[in-house]
Amino acid sequence: MSVKMTAEDLMEFLDREFPQVSGEFAIEEVGDMRVRTRLLVGERHLRPGGTVSGPSIFALADVSVYLAILAMIGPQGLAVTTNCSIDFMRKPASGVDLIAECRLLKLGRVLAVGDVLIYSDGLSTPVARASLTYSIPPK
Numbered sequence: 001m002s003v004k005m006t007a008e009d010l011m012e013f014l015d016r017e018f019p020q021v022s023g024e025f026a027i028e029e030v031g032d033m034r035v036r037t038r039l040l041v042g043e044r045h046l047r048p049g050g051t052v053s054g055p056s057i058f059a060l061a062d063v064s065v066y067l068a069i070l071a072m073i074g075p076q077g078l079a080v081t082t083n084c085s086i087d088f089m090r091k092p093a094s095g096v097d098l099i100a101e102c103r104l105l106k107l108g109r110v111l112a113v114g115d116v117l118i119y120s121d122g123l124s125t126p127v128a129r130a131s132l133t134y135s136i137p138p139k
Contacts, residue, residue, distance in 0.1 A: 065114035
């Protein structure tokens with residue numbers, strides 16, 4: 001299976017279909033069954049104490065798997081999350097973006113399973129790990 005949507009295609013799709021998150025994410029790399037996504041951390045992502053909130057970390061994991069799936073199958077706006085398990089392992093570094101390294105473990109006709117490691121930009125130890133399952137709508 002080959003990549004059907006480039007990083008530029010994916011960003012255009014995200015901006016058009018989900019304007020409420022426009023400017024929140026950047027796609028750094030798209031490859032076969034994988035994507036690298038950046039959460040552009042701003043004040044709205046922080047919780048008291050200055051750390052990135054859990055919901056913001058979840059959003060990065062979720063959008064990363066979604067984009068990896070779309071990169072492989074093309075624009076399907078109705079693909080939806082059916083399951084997520086996330087481990088928050090350490091506090092993200094203060095004042096830096098978060099990077100998600102996502103790889104698809106399975107891409108079937110109906111279900112896709114992805115694994116995501118999330119890092120504070122510039123650090124080598126992950127702050128979170130997530131596993132997500134998506135349902136892909138029939139064509």
